[in-house]
Amino acid sequence: MQKFVVGPLGVNAYVVADPVSKEALIIDPGAEPEKIKRFLEKNGLELKFIINTHGHGDHIGANGFFDVPIYIHELDADFLQDASLNLSGAFGFPLISPAASRLLKDNDKIKLGSLDIEIIHTPGHTPGSVSVKVGGSVFSGDALFNSSIGRTDLPGSSQRDLLKSIRQRLLVLDDAAAVYPGHGEPTTIGREKKDNPFL
Helix, strand or coil, X not given: CEEEEECCCCEEEEEEECCCCCEEEEECXXXXXXXXXXXXXXXXXXXXXXXXXXXXXXXXCCHHHCCCCEEEEHHHHHHHHCCCCCCCCCCCCCCCCCCCCEEECXXXXXXXXXXXXXXXXCXXXXXCCEEEEECCEEEEECCEECCEECCCCCCCCCHHHHHHHHHHHHCCCCCCCEEEECCCCCEEHHHHHHHCCCC
């Protein structure tokens, strides 16, 4: 797994690759796609698809640079092509992503070479926010952060839903599970259960 901090809002974009098949996916290519592409090429990785944890502009901005299928939860699919929904218009950089190739649902299972990927619907930051579980790691998007949680003061967000998602869908994972959030530093489920002031 390789992390790239991209764009003015410091989004964490992740490349996850199967070491055997060299197949790869990108989680949340928000900006600066050239440096992600260079990493893929340098390591001989074959990009198969993109997963957007949710539809906000800072997480989807470079979707169109990569000519691969885009996966997003069905409740956030409209965000990709609506600058008002994805909030990029409000921030002064209206952007449109290509449409989704696959609409994700809770508990979807996806194969990437020998890797098993599980989609966990974690609404609250947006209606269609998902966390992406790969082995003992979970990519939490803007749901759960190191010592914090996602914003719930945005259109379509809900603090009640977000806290329910975190408690019922993420904190039930193994304490040792690594959490790779959409912004900031990684953490673990156990650490957040113990120390997160919002929980």
